[in-house]
Amino acid sequence: MNFKSPPSIVTLIIISGTLFRIALDGVIGLGVDESYVVSIARNFSLSYFDHPPLHFWIIWLTNHITGSENGLVLRLPFIGMFAAITWMMYRLGSKLFGEWAGVYAALLLNVSAVFSLSTGSWILPDGPLMFLMMAATLVLARLFFEPTANSSWELWLAAGLLIGLGMLAKYHAVFLIFGSLLFMLTTKECRGMLLTLGPYLAVGVAAIVFLPVILWNQEHHWISFLFQSGRGVAKGFYPLKMLGNIAGQAVWVLPWIWVPLVWVLLKAIFAGPGDPRRNPLQNRQWFLCCLASGPITLFTAATLWGAQGLFHWQAPGYLLAMPLLGRAVVGWAERDNGIIRRWLTASITIFLLIIVVLGSHTATGWMRQVQPHWFESGDPTTEALDWKSLPTYLTEQGLFDSKAQFVVAAHWIDAGKLDYALGGRFPILCLSNEPHHFAFLHKPADFRGKDALIIGRKAIIEQVIPLYRSYFDDIQFVGMIPVTRAGIPEFDLVVFYAKNFSGTFSMPYGQ
Structure with missing residues (x-):
């Protein structure tokens, strides 16, 4: 293999990145959203409260194929999708701006935290979403920039299918439709496409693929759409909140990548569409601007009104927008390759250092021993602990063989953690004003007259026990279980035994 050729370099990036993620995911437990997804995905549904169904379906299928709920096993499809995303990023950059632009875009993608970690391996909708968005964007690039392809019904059908599947992953994929429309309206060479059947065929196919979400929401009072749209309700004028959100974006992307990425995106936006006879690359830049600007602008501006x-x-x-940065790096390297080489080396080195430090702390908690005052307000990495001590404790106490027939949780986060730790051995009833999809799994009336175990984090359960006493004949304390990391207690779970549930708890979301 020629390790100086662009395809070989990208292949090396993919292999090394994949092995790195497998090693990291093998020692880190599931986060709160991941535990929740694994728990909810055991029950196949057309759609779900929080998100469209695709990543739930992937977990459901992986579980049925492998028979395992091991965190690494369940993350493998997402790791594989990110490997494909990296290759497609290289192909998109190559198609639009040349092979080295594709190489740099693929490299920078892999040393950006939000992509390399969250998208790259976590059990979230973002991995399938971005996999399908990249695939759809490659098809759209062919339609818009290959004269022999723009009348191809097969490509329009493929674009619609991929966008529809992307919408089954996360609603963000709809920005590809609006971005493509903006590009066609503002680009003279592509405006005529709006007079052909192709774009409307693509939108129709996407809508058909998205039907499971529509059907499920129709049966459940449109709750998913109401939940997500409710997050955007105007509450006032909060410029500082918007600045804080922008700062958070920079941290997630990593500031030394985010700043040049935003710079090249803004520069391309202000340049706008152009005459391909004078500058054949300007419309290609504009194409990416039209697709990229929607989610960045909308979700940033929304924080301004709270x-x-x-x-x-x-x-x-x-x-x-990443191929724009890849193209810019090629130009910058031609002017001063030394600075660019040092920037790229530093980006890789600092990223690896950050991940090694945070990953090792998440696995062992070592920083709390070195600098305990850093965590006086709490340690967010404890959310990646899998509560493995819980089933052992319940077995030792004989509670698996008791008369208890279900488990009560006081919040959807704890419900997901409990259900993942217990492997589905008990139905979970989330008696809370915020149960998320747990509200649709079981009805309180189904457990009338039955005994339950009430389990959760000590601080949360102590607050709700007075409320729960009105729904049970008797509630007795059983014991506390330390959740440990590397043998060191991090926090306590508390267990209560509750007799004769009334079954009258009023669940939210119109259930």
Whole structure:
């Protein structure tokens, strides 16, 4: 293999990145969202409360094929999808701007935290979403920039299928439709496509593929759409919140990548569409701007009026802007290769250092022993602990063989952690105002007259026990279980035994 050729370099990036993620995921437990997904995915459904169904379906299928709920096993499909994303990033950059632009885009993608970690291996909708968005973007690039392809019904059908599947992963994929429409409206050479059947055929196919989400929501009072749209409700004017959100985006992408990425994206936006006879690459830049700007602009601007804004919501936009940075790096390297080489080396080195430090701490908690005052307000990495001591404790106490027929959790996060730790041995009833999809798995009335185990983090359970006493004839304390990391206790779970559930708890979401 010629390790100086672009395909060989990208292959090396993919292999080394894949092995790195497998090693990391083998020692780190599932996060709260991941545990929740694994738990909910045991029950196949057309769609789900939080998100469209694709990543749940992937976990359901992986579990049925392998018979395992081991965290690494369940993460493997997501690791594999990111390997494909890396290759498609190289292909997109190569198609639009040349092979080395593709190489740099693929490399920078792999040393950006939000992509290499969250998208790269976690059991979240982002991996399937970005896999399908990249595949759809490659098809759209052919339609828009290959004269012999723009009338191909097969390619329009493929674009619609991929966008529809992307929408089954996460609603963000709809930005590909709006971005493509913007590109066709603003680009003279492609405007005529709007007078052909192809784009409408693609939208129709995407809508048909998206039907499972529509059907499920129709049966459940449109709750998923109401939940997600509710996060964007205007609450006032909060410029500092928007600045904080922008800072969070920079941290997730990593500032030394985010700053040049935003710079080249803004530069290309202000350049706008152009005459391909004068600058054949300008419309290709504009194409990426149209696809990338939607999620970045909308989800950043929404925080200005107080809407919830998680830092990774803009990531699909940054993903599609990455070839612009790859192209810019090629130009910068031609002017001063020494500076660019040092920047790339530093980006790789610092990224690996950050991951090794945080990954080893997540696995062992060593930083709490070295600098305990850093964690006086809590340690977020404890959310990646798998509560493995819980089933052992319940076995020792004979509670698996008791009259208890279900487990009560006080929050969807704890419900997911409990259900994953217990391997589905008990039905989980999340008696909470925020049960998420647990509200659709079981009805409280189904457990009328039955005994339960109430389990959760000590601070949470102590708050809800007074409330729960009105729904059970008797609640007795059983014991506490330390959740440990590398043999060191991190926090306590508490267990109560509750007799004769009334079955009258009022669940939210119209259930």
